Amino acid sequence: MEAGKKNCSYCAEVIMAEAILCKHCQSDLRQKIRIPPGWPIPSENKMGRVGKIVVGLTVAITLYLAVGFYVSNTSQDKESMQAREAAEQCREEIDSYSGPAVGKSIIAEVCRKLEDDLRKGLSRVP
Numbered sequence: 001m002e003a004g005k006k007n008c009s010y011c012a013e014v015i016m017a018e019a020i021l022c023k024h025c026q027s028d029l030r031q032k033i034r035i036p037p038g039w040p041i042p043s044e045n046k047m048g049r050v051g052k053i054v055v056g057l058t059v060a061i062t063l064y065l066a067v068g069f070y071v072s073n074t075s076q077d078k079e080s081m082q083a084r085e086a087a088e089q090c091r092e093e094i095d096s097y098s099g100p101a102v103g104k105s106i107i108a109e110v111c112r113k114l115e116d117d118l119r120k121g122l123s124r125v126p
C-alpha cells in the first residue's frame with residue numbers, strides 16, 4: 001500500500017489515510033467503533049441506555065406485580081385466562097423492546113419467572 005493511504009474499512013478501496021469520508025462508498029470513517037447490527041443507534045448516550053433499562057425493568061416489575069395480584073384475586077378460570085394474557089403481554093414487551101440486550105434479557109428473565117409462578121399457582125388449585 002502507498003504511504004499516506006489506507007483501505008476503506010467498508011468497501012476496501014484505497015483512500016487517503018486522512019480521509020474522513022470514503023470517496024468510493026461515502027462511508028463516514030471518523031467512527032472507529034463499528035456497531036454490530038441489532039445494537040442501539042450510536043447517537044444514544046449512556047443515560048439513554050440506562051433510562052431504557054430502567055423503563056424495561058419497571059415494565060417487567062409492573063407486569064409481575066399485576067399478575068401476582070390477579071393470581072391471588074381471581075377464580076381459576078379467570079386466573080388461567082389472565083395468566084395467558086400476561087405471558088402474551090410479556091412476550092410482546094420483549095418483542096417491542098428496542099433498548100440494549102441486557103434490558104431485554106432482564107425482561108425475558110422476569111417473564112420466565114412469571115410464567116413459572118403462574119404454573120405453580122395454577123397447579124396448587126384443587
Ligand SMILES: [Zn+2]
Pocket residue numbers: 008009010011012013022023024025026027
Ligand atoms: Zn469505502
